[in-house]
Amino acid sequence: MLDLALTGFVVCFLLAGFRRPFLWVLCYLYVDIVSPQIISWGILARLPISLMAFAAAFLGWLAFDDKRDSRFTLRQGILVLLLLYCGFTTWTAAYPAAAAEKWAWVWKALVFAIFLPFTLRTRLRIEAAALVMVLAASALIIDGGLKTVGGGGGYGTLRIFVENNTGLYEGSILSAVAISIIPIALWLVRHGTVFPADWRVTLFAAGLIFACALIPVGTQARTGLVCLGVLCLFYLRTVRHKVLIAGGMVLALMVAVPFLPPAFLARMGTIENHEADQSAGTRLGVWKWTWDYVKDHPLGGGFVVNLASRVEYDTVMRKTVDGSTTISREHIVEEGRAFHSSYFEMLGEQGIPGFALWILLQLTGLLQMEQIRRRWKRRTGADEAWVAPLAIALQLAQVVYLIGSLFVGIAFQPFILMLIGLQCGLWSYLKRIETASQSALPSSSDRRAAAGGIGVKIGPEAGA
Secondary structure, three states: OHHHHHHHHHHHHHHHOOOOOHHHHHHHHHHHHHOHHHHOOOOHHHOOHHHHHHHHHHHHHHHHOOOOOOOOOHHHHHHHHHHHHHHHHHHOOOOHHHHHHHHHHHHHHHHHHHHHHHHOOOHHHHHHHHHHHHHHHHHHHHHHHHHHHOOOOOOOOOOEOEOOOOHHHOHHHHHHHHHHOHHHHHHHHHHOOOOOOOHHHHHHHHHHHHHHHHHHHHHOOHHHHHHHHHHHHHHOOOOOOHHHHHHHHHHHHHHHHHHOOHHHHHHHHHHOOHHHOHHHHHHHHHHHHHHHHHHHOOOOOOOOHHHHOEEEEEEEEEEEEOOEEEEEEEEEEEEOOOOOOHHHHHHHHHHHHHHHHHHHHHHHHHHHHHHHHHHHOOOOOOOOOOHHHHHHHHHHHHHHHHHHOOOOOOOOOHHHHHHHHHHHHHHHHHHHHHHHHHHHOOOHHHHHHHOOOOOOOOOHHHHO
């Protein structure tokens, strides 16, 4: 029954695209985030559904969509350069076969991020893309939240729909994404037009945000806890009644702590006592190895070059009994471990050029969203009041991603690249309507002429 329901939903989504081709773009967003072919064990599991949705989205835009308003932005250019450079490092990779496997999905995620802004020509389309991204991610988040409330979870054990540890189904990645969509969900409640604000929308959003906050508890991923703390701090930057809201956050934390599982509190405690944590030792060891590797290979080693890593470190355990402290050390040797950081992932795999492109992509996004916020924050018209809050939401989502990226290798995570595509689409759309509004204004000479002819230049014919 589950397989039939998933298959029916995807088929209806694809069929609806024949009437409104933009729906194929939304269908691809859903398919790439939820990955129903992973949940299914029947029809969808045997079809290249992701490739089908990708092809439908691109061909539908190429054949039917209006392209007069399409703009190619600076950040799309950076994405193109990053795509080409990743292709080069895959060709010269230290592990060609393994690198080709990662390249098989990375190129598609990058191409879609480049393509998405071309389709976001209206406010409705921008909102629809944000809505589908939030709702698709919420399918996984609500499932994980319910199981956390029911007493399930634990580090690496929270089962989201199926037993899988890739993409958004991995605990640390899901935690970072869950926290990043909170500001976008709040924007949809306040400014959404597809589902206008009422008690049902507000209730669903409140439940979703609660589920987002539960994901770090259920997965016991320290990344999610750090992301949640950073989001709260940055959220205070742009809201009114800062003291009141900050007090509410502190109160909510004090109320929640007694109800948190002891295993979660124990794992979060390793943030402070990192010397006793083998996971932290692995991260630091791999980061040191990556830096040394880039010194000898400044162009990078291609995807999954971390397979060549070998790290050694000591864990330090302190145990106090009756006032006496015993310190024990254990020597650990590990090989082929993950980067555990997007920054070191980019540095090791794509070298200094790729890392520079990736950082430029992120910084220009933060800058553009800040520029939009400042230009539009005082506009209160019905068709303008939504812009600045959306820029803030997308900026906060990116900040959360950048903080989460410190501890998780998600440099090419498709959901984050979709978020970048959404930012590019918003930037392009606003540039177009601002240009159109400026061109519609009369020039200074026209205004003077309309005021009584003052300043109008008299031509030779009039002088004769």
